[in-house]
Amino acid sequence: MAVYAAVYWRSFRRYSTYRAATYAGIFTNTIFGFIMAYTYIALWHARPHLGGYNQTQAVTYVFLGQALLLTCAIFGGGFSEEFAERLRKGDIAIDLYRPVNLQGWWLASDLGRAGFHFLGRGIAPLLIGALVFQLQLTTDPLVWLGFIASVFLGVVVSFGLRYLVALSGFWLMDSRGVEQLAGLVAMFMSGMVLPLTVFPTWLGDVARVLPWSAMLQVPVDVLLGKRSALSALRFEAIWAVIVLVLGQALTAVATRRVVVQGG
Amino acid sequence: MIEVDNVAKTFVVRQRSKGMRRSRREVHAVGGLTFSVAAGEMVGYIGPNGAGKSTTIKMLTGILVPSSGRLTVAGVDPARERVGMARRIGVVFGQRTTLWWDLPLRDSFGLLRRIYRVPAARYRENLDRFVELLELAPLLDVPVRQLSLGQRMRGDIAAALMHDPDVLYLDEPTIGLDIVSKVKVREFLRELRADKGTTILLTTHDLTDIEQLCSRVMVIDHGRLVYDGGLPGLHELGESERTMIVDLDRVMPPIEVDSARVVRTDGPRQWLAFPTSASAAPLVSQIAARYPLADLSIAEPAIEDVIARLYVQGSAVAR
Amino acid sequence: MAYRTSFVMMTTAQFVVTGLDFATIGIMFTHTNSLGGYTLPEVAFLYSASGVSLGLADLLCGNVERLGQRVRDGSLDVMLIRPVPTLVQMAADQFALRRLGRITQAGGVLVWSMTRLHVHWTVDRIVLVPVMLIAGTAIFCAIFVLGAAFQFVSGDASEVMNAFTYGGNFLTQYPPTIFARDLVRTMTLIIPLGFVNWMPALHILGKADPVGLPSVFQFLSPIVAAVLAAAGALAWRVGIRSYRSTGS
Numbered sequence: 017m018a019v020y021a022a023v024y025w026r027s028f029r030r031y032s033t034y035r036a037a038t039y040a041g042i043f044t045n046t047i048f049g050f051i052m053a054y055t056y057i058a059l060w061h062a063r064p065h066l067g068g069y070n071q072t073q074a075v076t077y078v079f080l081g082q083a084l085l086l087t088c089a090i091f092g093g094g095f096s097e098e099f100a101e102r103l104r105k106g107d108i109a110i111d112l113y114r115p116v117n118l119q120g121w122w123l124a125s126d127l128g129r130a131g132f133h134f135l136g137r138g139i140a141p142l143l144i145g146a147l148v149f150q151l152q153l154t155t156d157p158l159v160w161l162g163f164i165a166s167v168f169l170g171v172v173v174s175f176g177l178r179y180l181v182a183l184s185g186f187w188l189m190d191s192r193g194v195e196q197l198a199g200l201v202a203m204f205m206s207g208m209v210l211p212l213t214v215f216p217t218w219l220g221d222v223a224r225v226l227p228w229s230a231m232l233q234v235p236v237d238v239l240l241g242k243r244s245a246l247s248a249l250r251f252e253a254i255w256a257v258i259v260l261v262l263g264q265a266l267t268a269v270a271t272r273r274v275v276v277q278g279g
Numbered sequence: 280m281i282e283v284d285n286v287a288k289t290f291v292v293r294q295r296s297k298g299m300r301r302s303r304r305e306v307h308a309v310g311g312l313t314f315s316v317a318a319g320e321m322v323g324y325i326g327p328n329g330a331g332k333s334t335t336i337k338m339l340t341g342i343l344v345p346s347s348g349r350l351t352v353a354g355v356d357p358a359r360e361r362v363g364m365a366r367r368i369g370v371v372f373g374q375r376t377t378l379w380w381d382l383p384l385r386d387s388f389g390l391l392r393r394i395y396r397v398p399a400a401r402y403r404e405n406l407d408r409f410v411e412l413l414e415l416a417p418l419l420d421v422p423v424r425q426l427s428l429g430q431r432m433r434g435d436i437a438a439a440l441m442h443d444p445d446v447l448y449l450d451e452p453t454i455g456l457d458i459v460s461k462v463k464v465r466e467f468l469r470e471l472r473a474d475k476g477t478t479i480l481l482t483t484h485d486l487t488d489i490e491q492l493c494s495r496v497m498v499i500d501h502g503r504l505v506y507d508g509g510l511p512g513l514h515e516l517g518e519s520e521r522t523m524i525v526d527l528d529r530v531m532p533p534i535e536v537d538s539a540r541v542v543r544t545d546g547p548r549q550w551l552a553f554p555t556s557a558s559a560a561p562l563v564s565q566i567a568a569r570y571p572l573a574d575l576s577i578a579e580p581a582i583e584d585v586i587a588r589l590y591v592q593g594s595a596v597a598r
Numbered sequence: 599m600a601y602r603t604s605f606v607m608m609t610t611a612q613f614v615v616t617g618l619d620f621a622t623i624g625i626m627f628t629h630t631n632s633l634g635g636y637t638l639p640e641v642a643f644l645y646s647a648s649g650v651s652l653g654l655a656d657l658l659c660g661n662v663e664r665l666g667q668r669v670r671d672g673s674l675d676v677m678l679i680r681p682v683p684t685l686v687q688m689a690a691d692q693f694a695l696r697r698l699g700r701i702t703q704a705g706g707v708l709v710w711s712m713t714r715l716h717v718h719w720t721v722d723r724i725v726l727v728p729v730m731l732i733a734g735t736a737i738f739c740a741i742f743v744l745g746a747a748f749q750f751v752s753g754d755a756s757e758v759m760n761a762f763t764y765g766g767n768f769l770t771q772y773p774p775t776i777f778a779r780d781l782v783r784t785m786t787l788i789i790p791l792g793f794v795n796w797m798p799a800l801h802i803l804g805k806a807d808p809v810g811l812p813s814v815f816q817f818l819s820p821i822v823a824a825v826l827a828a829a830g831a832l833a834w835r836v837g838i839r840s841y842r843s844t845g846s
Contacts, residue, residue, distance in 0.1 A: 055772050059626050059633065062630035200611075209619075209622045341679070343845055375671070375676060394680055
């Protein structure tokens with residue numbers, strides 16, 4: 017357990033050293049947040065209660081989205097790049113022989129990264145947005161707690177999905193194509209481009225039961241009071257278990273493949 | 280061909296010390312550098328790491344602009360006329376390639392032909408010649424990233440010469456090469472000079488390169504030229520020592536003779552060190568007269584030792 | 599052969615990724631007939647003009663953003679010993695054909711939008727379309743180069759440039775009428791992204807300027823592009839000079 021904690025902190029600290037990238041990232045996220053906010057304002061001006069949100073909630077949604085974009089690595093990335101690199105070089109074989117659970121290791125690492133991305137990079141655009149626009153941010157500490165817990169599970173689900181994609185590198189020469197596709201699906205299905213409730217009904221209903229919604233739609237709905245924390249956490253936990261178990265199984269298959277083929 | 284007159288290069292290094300204060304430090308990479316190289320000469324340029332070799336090459340090739348002094352190559356000031364200079368020089372970097380990573384060797388050459396506007400006939404001629412001399416035929420369709428270091432180096436050399444430059448700079452070209460490749464490269468450079476009279480400046484850590492190729496060597500240390508002349512002179516300056524290996528017919532106490540000292544014994548064999556500049560003959564006759572000599576041989580000093588001494592001297596002088 | 603399938607896959611991927619933004623716009627328009635007073639074909643026109651311009655600029659100049667990397671690993675020196683301007687070498691370094699994905703996708707939407715627009719196509723309007731695309735491309739190119747030149751100063755800042763290029767593209771996909779007046783003014787007068795498509799489109803679509811600028815502005819794209827391109831070239835030259843002076 018101590019190993020995982022160490023991996024977590026090392027990852028957190030490592031990402032905190034990328035100072036220039038962090039500032040640049042905050043700048044970019046803020047810009048995109050502003051642009052999206054205006055588009056939502058225009059849309060909600062035309063349809064004031066679209067998707068069950070009012071205009072203020074919609075704008076809040078935008079900035080929460082920017083905060084969670086990198087935290088949940090919605091567009092991909094995070095630990096995936098490092099993992100893919102190790103896979104390409106063959107170093108991954110060493111990792112598979114270590115007496116540490118491969119998935120657990122990378123999960124701890126990704127959580128560390130997510131921790132920094134949320135605190136160090138995600139909060140800032142949210143605050144800036146709150147200064148310029150009118151946002152709906154509750155003062156109820158219990159709701160915030162539920163939100164944080166929901167984000168945590170969202171990161172776990174996101175990790176699980178990205179882990180499965182990263183493992184594809186064992187079978188495909190280059191996992192980059194799959195990663196791009198996965199990032200695309202996630203951007204759409206997480207509610208990043210538009211809230212899932214705004215999608216055409218058939219698509220929106222499907223998206224809301226799929227795991228990607230855990231990355232954004234679900235936690236935001238908790239904070240905006242549209243969904244109870246318990247219901248959200250239950251949903252996310254189920255998906256977390258599913259993806260992690262799949263990950264373990266696939267890791268075992270991959271390990272056997274490496275052992276048989278000799279890396 | 281190459282005229283360097285009192286050239287200096289100073290870098291300002293900004294370091295962020297604890298807290299926010301930034302300290303400025305001036306690093307004098309090169310100072311008071313003066314030398315000239317005639318057309319067709321092959322000169323070795325050696326020095327310890329950080330001595331200023333790369334800085335000199337960068338200034339000669341136009342990558343870096345000198346802080347002061349005058350520098351011309353083939354009558355051109357590389358700092359002012361980068362493009363004009365580029366047409367007349369070829370450069371081989373030991374650490375990085377000038378070829379395109381993803382392209383087959385043949386395509387890289389083709390691109391270079393366009394860039395340097397080499398007439399088709401001359402290009403054909405050069406390409407055929409380099410392919411033959413550097414044994415590039417099996418490599419022409421291989422992407423550069425798949426070549427071994429030795430193969431890539433040979434490709435880089437061909438690339439640097441495709442446009443018949445007046446001057447060829449080689450920055451550590453044999454680093455990491457296997458011995459066979461090194462020999463091939465040296466062969467090639469010798470022929471190049473004989474055929475086309477290309478002026479060649481070679482920086483290297485491999486002193487065998489120097490011994491094999493250059494009649495003139497410049498030694499730079501701490502940014503200053505500490506030696507510029509032939510190889511024999513270098514030995515003298517370094518006050519290097521040769522080793523005489525004496526086999527006596529029985530075990531004896533260490534030989535005592537003037538101007539030589541015993542550095543090692545192993546049974547009846549003794550190693551004596553004596554100055555390179557001194558002749559071995561009187562020493563041999565002295566030993567033969569006084570000791571029961573069975574056999575004797577002389578080992579030349581490693582040039583590394585010569586240079587090492589020179590560096591030590593140089594830093595002593597520089598203080 | 600593997601190269602070609604990979605190329606097709608990556609181009610398709612780019613096609614789809616860039617199409618995502620338009621899918622978003624499409625979904626928005628299932629709930630309303632107009633956004634900021636612009637209809638779907640009109641917004642599609644803005645979206646695609648910006649997309650084509652960015653796509654072309656990315657194809658022509660996108661590689662320059664790798665300057666920071668080249669300074670770090672010393673491969674910029676390799677370019678300095680060749681008799682070709684360094685900017686040209688950087689831009690031409692890798693002709694990434696997969697960038698065609700964005701161009702074809704946006705191009706398709708552009709053609710579609712123009713067939714659906716209710717515009718009285720006079721000669722000046724017709725001519726203004728290619729002028730807008732070319733000037734827009736030049737503006738984005740200039741921003742790429744300016745961003746790259748900035749990497750001479752700070753190697754890590756390439757992401758900031760992305761905020762202006764991809765952010766600029768994202769911004770100009772939407773009509774200027776939905777943004778705060780001050781933002782539009784900034785984007786026209788200070789950071790001239792508005793000249794990529796907003797200003798010429800005002801004339802083509804026959805819309806009123808939301809901040810009330812004189813109508814001549816709608817024809818100024820080429821001049822703005824030229825000025826910005828000159829600024830970019832100058833910044834690059836300064837950057838190279840500084841590199842040759844300090845070695846990093």
